[in-house]
Amino acid sequence: MPLPGPLFSEAFFIAYHKAMEGGAKPVIEAGASKTKAGTFDALIAAYYKSSSFTQLEKSTQSTYRNQIEQFRKEHGTKPVAALKAKHVDAILGGIAAKSTAQAQKLRKRLVKLMALAVKWEYITDNPMLNAERVKHKAKGYETWTDDDIAAFRAHWEDGTPQRLAFEILLYTGLRRSDAVKLGRQHIQGDYIVITTKKSGDMVELNIPIHDDFRKVLDGAEKKHLTFITTAYGAARSEKAFTNWLIEAGREAGLPSHRSPHGVRKAACRTLAEAGCTALEIMSITGHTNIKEIETYCAAVNKKRLAQIAMTKKHGAA
Template sequence: MKPKRRNGLPKYCSLVIDRHKKRRIRFRTRGVDTYLPFPPVGAEFEKAYAAALAGVTEWRANIGVLRTRAGSFDALAVSYYRSPAFQGLRDSTKQTYRRIIENFREEHGSRLLRDLRREHVKALIGDMADRPQAANRLLSLLKIMLEHALDNGWIAVNPASGVKGFSKKTKGFHTWTDGEIAAYELRHPEGTKAHLALTLLLYTAQRRSDVVVMGWEKIKGRYIEVKQVKTDAELDLFMLPALTDAIRGLPRDKPTFLTTDFGKPFTPAGFGNWFRDRCNEAGLAHCSAHGLRKAAARRMAEGGMSGDIIKAVTGHTDLKQVSVYTAAANQAALAEKGLKAIAGKKKRTNSDQPLRKVGQSKGE
């Protein structure tokens, strides 16, 4: 999760100089007062920051019953955080849910659930028309939480049930074309960190969260081991020559192939922002790290690879999702292959007797 920053520092954070003249980051808000590592970037800091935010949530949950109004959204949040449904989520999902819930609580936490009507939910979501994706995420989470309230007898009906979000009129992340890949490589030639990043993304077909943890310890012979952060899928990926050439000269004392300017591993969000700048430098503002994962799938589809083969590389378990990734495959080239398969191979007829012309009699 990328911290929201003000004056260069995330929320609740300030820069302090301790008695040893050492710079430190202080995280301070009601219920939590702690210090985080300096500088305020990189995986170590963001992990500590996420833990501090979790402490805010835990503090609210611990005293929430005493300070919240019974039947309010605040009380619902406290109850939901303690529920098996929430506790069973992945840590990354918990952080995302907490961020959405806490932002909503700041404005609506004291309101009573019994007063919430369907038209109120529709109005809340409608007011976020300029942020349709954020509105849809909030609506989905409200449905989950209000269902929790319904199950616990707090409300008689879920007012968010049946409320529709904004239609998804997007194809998702843009799939890089081969021309765009060439343009990026022209701006960021071999030997640069920017080129290494593209190589890792394209020639492993993995997400940014998986690429940022790749390092020498993941290399096993001709393969690189991947345990996907999002799905826990475990993959052994054959390393193409372009990939082995790109990492051959990298130092072996670093925990990961890609590191920040401070020598620390990137966080997924930090890497995404850094890679966005590299794309902008190449004149590719519409391209992204995830678009290279889709480009890899596109190339496999254009190469005639089956859905099962593509799944083995990307780690997907659903062919339907693979079809989303391969939607940008060259339709004309694939159609040509399909039509040639329909035609089949012509069989030439070998005959000792020449074919008779129409109308020719047997004795002629």
């Protein structure tokens, strides 16, 4: 009798004991009869039930599913043990010809799947260890420049919803998902106190309120639950907020790719320029990866060193 994987899982043992008792049919979930043991269909189904997947954020689960299901459509019925490094190279190479970004994302998903395949004894050798890496240079979100900030402020006057939203992003460094939730209930004395979620961990941020930012908040509409609202007073969704701010930037004469995340980057940059350390900046923005912040500090330090070097040169002359 075929025994469902992963090896030594609950489903495996149920089927095993049923078989040992005399060949009775194993307990199979709906739709499982169409999934052959040892195939990518079986491996992917097991992955979706594993803690490696269920502990991810719902939004991340959705993203990963979309990427994996595209692979599954073409290769789901194939045996996992038959996958070799040369096959991975061919699959990713075909995708990379159209989009290196998509190829890189699929490679990441396959790295995880095949590592679990080894762990769950679908295979003994991991083909991903010898598969070629996909070269992709992500553009990322562009940081708003000082000129961008000045142009936006010149176009959108104090008191406008667009200006309020922008100042919230710049003075707090919050992600858009947290910025759209921000309201007066988060003001505690001289601090913005808000709990945010990053990589599955809940982190409480205590952001000091700058005097100039205090004036902005004091002038905001007091009857709404959140500061950032629609024309009807309802809170904006993340996606709608992004599109709305990008459009506000266009109206101010900014490039079309100036986004809320770019303002968050500008907040990190300005804090670094003010002399804040990476850890100090992280305490405000809620970043958990210090390398993300060190890039801003390194750029600012490099600029300062260049200024010092030039001063020494002219001083020596």
